[in-house]
Amino acid sequence: MTSTINKSQLSEADIISKFILPSIQGAGWNPMTQIRQEVKLRDGKVIVRGQIAARKKVKSADIVLYHKPSMPLAVVEAKANKHEVGKGMQQGLGYADLLQVPFVFATNGDGYIFHDKTNPSKIETEIRLEDFPSPEALWEKYRSWKGYNDDQMSLVTQDYYDDGSGKSPRYYQMHAINKTIEAVSRGDDRILLVMATGTGKTYTAFQIIWRLWKAQAKKRILFLADRNILVDQTKNNDFQPFGTAMTKIGNRTIDPAFEIHLGLYQAMTGQEEDKKIFKKVSPDFFDLIVVDECHRGSASEDSAWREILEYFSSATQVGLTATPKETDEVSNIEYFGEPVYTYSLKEGIEDGFLAPYKVVRVDLDVDLQGWRPTKGQVDKHGEIITDRIYNQSDFDRTMVIDERTELVAQTITNYLKRTDPMAKTIVFCNDIDHAERMRRAIANCNTEQMGKNEKYVMKITGDDENGKAQLDNFINPKKRYPVIATTSELMTTGVDAKTCKLVVLDSTIKSMTKFKQIIGRGTRIDDKFGKLWFSILDFKKATELFADERFDGTPERVKVTKPEDFDNEDDLNDIVNGTDGTDGDQDSPFGDEDIDPGTIQEPEVPYGNSGTEAGTEGSGQSDPDPVQEEVKKFHVKGVQVTKVAERVQYYDSDGKLVTESFKDYTRKAMAQQFDSLDDFTKKWNDADRKQAIIDELAQQGIIWEALEQEVGKDMDPFDMVCHVVYDQPPLTRKERAENVKKRNYFTKYGETAQQVLNNLLDKYADEGVSEIENIAVLKVAPFSDIGSLPEIIKKGFGGKPEYLEAVNELEAAIYESA
Template sequence: MGLSERDICTKLITPAVVAAGWDVNAQLREEVTLTDGRVIVRGKLSTRGRQLRADYVLYHRPNVPLAVIEAKDGSHSPSAGLQQALGYGEMLDVPFVFSSNGSRFVFHDKTSQGALEREIEMSEFPSPAELWRKFQVWKGLDEPASQIVEQGYYAAPDGKAPRYYQATAVNRAVAAVANGQDRILLVMATGTGKTYTAFQIIWRLWKARAKKRILFLADRNILVDQTKSNDFAPFGGAMTKIANRQVDKSYEIYLALYQAVSGTTDEQDIYKQFSPDFFDLIIVDECHRGSAAADSAWRDILAYYSSATQIGMTATPKETAEVSSTDYFGEPLYTYSLRQGIEDGFLAPYKVIRYDLDLDLIGYRPHVGDVDRYGHAVEDRIYGQSDVDTKVVFDPRTKLVAAKVTEFLKGNDRFGKTIVFCEDTEHADRMRKELANANADLVADNYRYVVRMTGDDAAGAAELDNFIDPFSSHPVIATTSKLLTTGVDVKTCKLIVLDQRIQSMTEFKQIIGRGTRIDEANGKRFFTIMDFKRATELFADPAFDGDPVQIFEPPLGADLEELESTIESDQVAASADEQLTDSSRPRKYYIDGVEVEVAARRVQYLDAEGKLITEALSAYVKRKLQDKYLTLGNFLARWTEADRKQAILAEVEELGIPLDALREEAPNGAGYDTFDLVCHIAFDRPLLTRRERAARVRDRQPFGAYSERARTVLYALLDKYADDDGATLESGKILHLKPFDQIGTPVEIIKRVFGGKDQYQAAVRELETQIYAEA
C-alpha cells in the first residue's frame, strides 16, 4: 500500500514482464510519449496541454507494438488503469492491454475467443512468442505474410521515429499488402506526414522483397522534388525521377509527376514504355485527384498497371455524386483527421477573423448608362459577392483588404509568412500591388516582401522555394490563386487570407492545410485565418472533419469510363459558357467611385475537440462551464480549494475556452479578473473589477498578524493584482519587478521577510483568499 506508482513499476511490473521473456532493451519501453499535448492559444502566446504517455509499450519489433500496460500505485485496484490503457491501446492499434497495481494484472485480450478480460497473477504474464502467435491468428497472417510484417522500419541516423499514428498507418498497410489486399486508401490530414508514411511503407515492402519495383506518383513537380531529396533520400542510387520524358528501366524506385508520363496521344503516354506488369507497387499522393474526371490520366495509368498493388493517400477523399475515392480504393484502411491532429498537438490550431464588407452584403447595381473605367457599358444587374473580383472589380475593396491584412501583421508579426488566396491571377496581381503600397517601408528595403505566385508568373513561381524555406526571410507575403492550394509545405505560415469564394470542400481543406504545420524551431504553434468571402462557413459543414461517406452510386450497369467522359464533357461545356461570346465586352468591369467599409468583424476560436466555435462565444462558454461544474457553488468550491488559481484557469482552458477572448469581448474587459468574467458569463454573477476587489481588501486591513515589511509586500502584490491578472501573484517572477526591488531581492523577501518559501506561498494564498472573499 505504501509503494508509489514508480516503485510499483520498478520493483514489481518490470521484473514480471522481463521474467516472461521480454527483452528490456529491444521490446520494452517505459513512459512512452504518444502525443505532444494540444496547443492552447493565449492571446498572442501559446502553451501546451497535457501530453499522453503510456506507462509501458511492448513491441514485437521496433515500431510494431503488441501490448500496453498501465500502472497504478498500491492504493488502487489492479483494474484502475484499464480504461486509460484501452485508450492508449486504440491509439497504438494493439489487441493486448494490461492494467496492474503490482499485485495482479488485469488482461484485456481482443483476440480471445472466450472471456475478453481476466485477472492473472504477476507470474503469469504472457511471453512475446505467445502474444505474437495470438496476433498472427488475429490478423490472419500465414508464415510468408508474417515474414513481410516482421521486416523492420528504416532506422534514421538522427533517431527520427514515426509518430504513433504514422506507425499505425504503416503497420496496417504492410499487413494488408502481406495478406494480398491490392487496393488501399490511407486518409491523413495535411501536415501529418503522408510522404514519410509512404516512405516507410515502401521501405519495409522493398526490403522484404515483397515489392521490387515501385512507382510513386504526385501531381506537383515540387512535391516530387521534395520527396526525392527529403523523405525518400535513403533509397539513394536505387531511385530515379522520371523527367524530360526519358525512361530508364534499371532502377527500382521511380518518382514521377503524372503529367510527365501521360499525355493525349500514345506517343506522349510514356508510362506505356514500361510493361503492364513492370511495377508491383504504386503509391498515389493526393489520390483524391485520381478519381476526378478532369484528371482522368491518373486512372489511365492505374488501369494500365492494374496488376500492381495500388495505395492511395490523401487528406481529402473525394465523395460526390460524380466522383468517389472509395469506389476505386475501397474504404479507408486508416484515417487520421485534422481534429485528431490538433487534439494530439501535432497540428496547429487556428482562430478565424471574419470580415463582412458592406459592398459584399448589399451588392452593387449600376445606374442606367454607367460605364466602367475603360468606357465599357456595365450590364444592368445586381452584382453580389460571387461577382466581386470575377465580374466586377472595386479597387477600394482590394485596398481595404490589404489594409486589414497589414493591420494584423503590424499588430502581430510583420515577417510572419502569409498566403493570400485570390479569385484569379489578375486579382492576385492587384492584391500584390495594394499590399506593396500598404507595406511600402518594407518593400523599399526588399521588393520581395510581397510576391505574386501564380502558374502564369515565372518570376513569382521561382520564389516558391524561398517562400517555403524556414531560413529564408523573403518573400513574406504570397498572393496566389491556385498554385499554393495543395502539397506545398509552408511550415512557418502564420496567416492565411481568404479573398476567394470557395465552394469545394476538398479545396477548402487543402487551403486550410497550408497553415496546420507546427514549426517549434521558428516559433510557429498556431495560425490565423482571415476571411473576406465567408469561405469559413464551410467549417460548419459536417464533411469538414468527418470520415468519408460513400455517396457515389453509379447507375446500375453503367460504364465508369463512359460516365467520366460524360462528366468531363459537361464540365467543358460549362467552362465554355463562362467565356464571353461578345469580344467587345470585357471579362471584368472596373468600377470607380464606390466606397467600401467593414460592416462586421467576428473572431472565432476552436473548441476542445478541434472544431470551430460557430455559436456566440458567451453562449459556448456558459454551456461548457455549466456542463463541467453544474453550479456556481461547485465552481467556487473548486476555486477556493485549489492551491494554485492558475491550475483552475488551465483546467478551464482545457475545455476549449479562450480566456483572452472573453476579456476582448467584454466591455472594458481589461479591468476584470478572469475569475469574474467566468462567473459572470457562466453563472450570471455581477462583475467586479480588479480595482474594486483590491479596494475591498484594503478596507478590511486583514494582514495585522504580519510584520510591517511583510504587509508592505502583500499590499504591493495587491496593487499588482489591481493592475494585472491575479494569476501573476503565484509567479515568483513578480518579485523581480518594481516596487519590490526597493524592498529587497526576491531571495531576501522570501527568506527574511516571510521566513521561507512555504511561508511566502502561504501568505500569497491568504492574499488570494482575501481578494475572492466576497465571491
C-alpha cells in the same frame, strides 16, 4: 519486491519502478525494444481566442508494450497503491483505442486487471504480478486476433526505417502504414489512404515503400506525382534514405538500374505515342506504384494518370489523398477501393497535430446588394456594359470594380498590421488577372514594406516565371520574403507552407475538393517558428462550406452530367455554378483540376505551356498549372464600396465554426472539470499552491490573458472563474487585499513579519497570487530593503517552514469570503 515496503506511501512513479517494470521484465519483455514508458500519443489541441493561443496538456500512456517497434500490443496504466487495482482501466482503454490494440493492464502494484478483447467469453480478469503474460503469449493472441497467416508474417513484422534520431511514426501514421502493409500481404492490389493535408502523407508513403522494399516484397517502385515541387521535396527530404537506389525519371527513358523511381507524370506521358516513355518498359516493370494526391487526375478514366496506372495494371497501386473524390463520373474509391485508413482534419486538430483556424468573414455592401450599371454606361475600355445586376459571384470573373479590389487589399493590410505584418499570407483570387490586380493593390497599400523589399507581395501563378521562382522562398520558414503571395490555382495543392498564418479567400469556391485543399495550406503546425494556428479572411462566403457535412465526413456521390446532355447554355451554366443542386465538383478536360464553379476557369496554364521551368532532369516539362479560359470582363472605376460587417468565428470541439466569446468557452471547459461552484471553491481552498490550479486550468485550454481582455485585468483567476462561470459578483484583487487589512489580520505577527506580509499583500493586489507563492520575490524591492532572503525568513518567521505556513495563512485570509 520486498514486503517491507509500505506501498500505500509510494508515488505512482515508485509503483512503476519497484513493482510494475520488474513484473513485466520478469515475464521476458525486453526493456530496450519492447517496453516504452511515458508514451505521448497526442500533442495537445491548440485553443485560440483573439491573437492568443495555448495547447491543452495531454497525458501520456504509462507503458506501451511492443512485439516490434512497428507493432504495439498492449497498454499498461498504473496508479498509486492508495487507489483500487483497476482505477486506471478506463484511461488505459482510451490509449488502447488510439493504438488499436486489444490488451490493457490496469494496476496499483498489487496485481493487474487484464482487459483482453481477444477473449469474448471473459473480457476482464484479475491476475497476480508474477503471472504477467510473456511476449510470446500476447503475440500469439494478437496474431490470432488479427488473422495473420504464416505467409504474411515476414511482411507485417518488417521493421520501419530508423535513422537513430528517435523519430517514430505518430499513432495514426503507424495505422496507415500497418494497414497498407497488411493489405499488401493479403494480396490486395488497389489500396487507398485518406489523410488530411499536413499529416505527413509523404513520410507515411516512405515508410510503406521502405518496409515493402526491405522485405523484398516489392522490388521496382514508382512514386507518381503531378507537381514538380512535390517530386523534389519528396526526393530531397523523406525519401533521402533510399540513396543511390533512387532516381528521378527524365523525359527520355526509365532506367532499370534503379529500384525507386520518382516520376512527374507529365514527363512520362505525351500526346504522341513516341513521347509516352512509360511504354518503353514492359507492363510488369513496376510491382508497386504510389500515387500522390490521387484525388486529382487518377480518379478520371480518361486522364493521363489513369493511362499510366492501367498500363502497369499488374503492379500494386496505393493512392494517397486528403480529399477523396466521389461523383458518378469520377471516383477514386471506385478505382482504389474503400480507404484502408482515414485520418481527418477534425481528428488532426483535436490531437494537436494540425492547426485550428479562426474565420473572419467580411461583408462588402456591393457584394450583398449587387451593382447595376446606368443605362448605356461604358467601362474603362469603352465597352458598353451589359445591363443587369452583377453580384458577388460576378466580381473579378465578369465584372471588375477597382474600388472593391482596393478595399479588399486595404482590409488584408489592416488585418496584418493589427496582427503581424510579416505573417506568411496566401491570397486566393479568381484568376491570373485578378491575382495581378490584387498584387498591385496590396503593394499600393504597403508602400513602407515594399520600400524595405519589393518582394513583400508577389503574384505566384503558373504563367509568371519570376513569381514561380519565389515559391521555394515563400514556403521556406527561414526566408522572410515573399510575405504575401497572390495566386489562383497554382498554390491550391502541393505547397508545404508550414508557416502560412493567413489564408485569404477572394475567390468563389463551390468545389469541396478545392476548398479542402486550400484550407490545407494553413493547417500545418510549426512550433519552432510559433505557428500554432491560422486565420481565414473570407470575402466570398466560401467558408460556408465548413457547415457542409462532407467537409470532414464521408464523400457524397454527386451526379455530374456531361455538357452534351443539356438542352441549352443556361442549363450548363446552372451546373457550372452549382445552382442545380450539385456541388460543382467536376473534372476539367485535363483530368486533374476542379472547375471552380462560378469562375468557369480551368488550370491556369496548359500543361507544358507555362514556360521553360524544368519539371524533371532535362524533361522540359513544367508543373501542371490551371488553364485559363478567356472570359469577357467589364472593368469599371468610380463605384463606392464599403465594408458592412466583419465577424469572427472559431473552430469548435465538434468541428464546426461558432461565434463564441472566450467566456463561453471557459464555462464549457470548467463544467468538464468541476461539478459546481462548491466543488471548485473547495479545491481552490484546499490547494497548498493556487498556482498549481491556475496552471492545471491553463493546460485545459483556459487562456487567462484572453479572459483578462474580455473581463478585466485586475481580477484574480479565482474571482474570474467565479464571475464568468458561476455568475458570482466579482471582487478585484485590491478589494480582497483591503478586506484582509480591515480585519487587522497582521497583529498576531512581529514587526518584521508584519512588514513582509503587508508587502506580500500589496504584491498580490498588483500582480496576483502567483507572485506571493514565489519565494524569490523576497530578493527584490521592497523586501530587499528589509534584508536578504535568508535574513527575512529567519528574523521574521524563524525558518522556511514557518514562512511558508504564514504565506498559506495569508492566502486563506485573502480567500476567506470564498
